[in-house]
Amino acid sequence: MQVLLLADVEKLGLRGELVDVARGYARNYLLPRKLAETATPARVAEVRRREAQRARQEARTVEQAREIADVLGKTVLRFEVKAGPSGALFGSVTPSDVADELWRVRKVRIDRKKIELAEPIKRIGRYEVPIDVFADVRVEVKTLVVPEGGELPPEEPPEEPEEAAEPGFEAVAGAPTAAETEPGF
Numbered sequence: 001m002q003v004l005l006l007a008d009v010e011k012l013g014l015r016g017e018l019v020d021v022a023r024g025y026a027r028n029y030l031l032p033r034k035l036a037e038t039a040t041p042a043r044v045a046e047v048r049r050r051e052a053q054r055a056r057q058e059a060r061t062v063e064q065a066r067e068i069a070d071v072l073g074k075t076v077l078r079f080e081v082k083a084g085p086s087g088a089l090f091g092s093v094t095p096s097d098v099a100d101e102l103w104r105v106r107k108v109r110i111d112r113k114k115i116e117l118a119e120p121i122k123r124i125g126r127y128e129v130p131i132d133v134f135a136d137v138r139v140e141v142k143t144l145v146v147p148e149g150g151e152l153p154p155e156e157p158p159e160e161p162e163e164a165a166e167p168g169f170e171a172v173a174g175a176p177t178a179a180e181t182e183p184g185f
Contacts, residue, residue, distance in 0.1 A: 065134030
């Protein structure tokens, strides 16, 4: 006998599946507990139509999420906050603040729960804030936290280590180099 499952049944199938079971199992267990219903051609066609519609909707939603992610990837959020001389904020920048700023700047609504800050931002600086737009769509939004009326210091290139002229000798400021002390120059 074919039945359409109305709920997930362990070792049998998931909700919405069409399964073959013994007539007694269906009549004595599945049907009285409303875990399944008899599979009629009309009901099976309705379930198939609903599954196809759900698949189309999800594909459309993923496409929209990718478009939103593209927009957010180009966005740079700027927060002007009160900060002390050491760069510590008087307060913090939270996921709610980021969501509000995204709405103000780009008119994109993002649930604050999808903004993954491990902890609120409490120092001035440049940050990459990860946002889960959809199940498999994630984007990093550039965020600048600057003091009120001020600017962030420019990004410093990594310092190059000083090279010694010969191993074991250190350069001394003001001391003549080997080329300066050799005769014939």
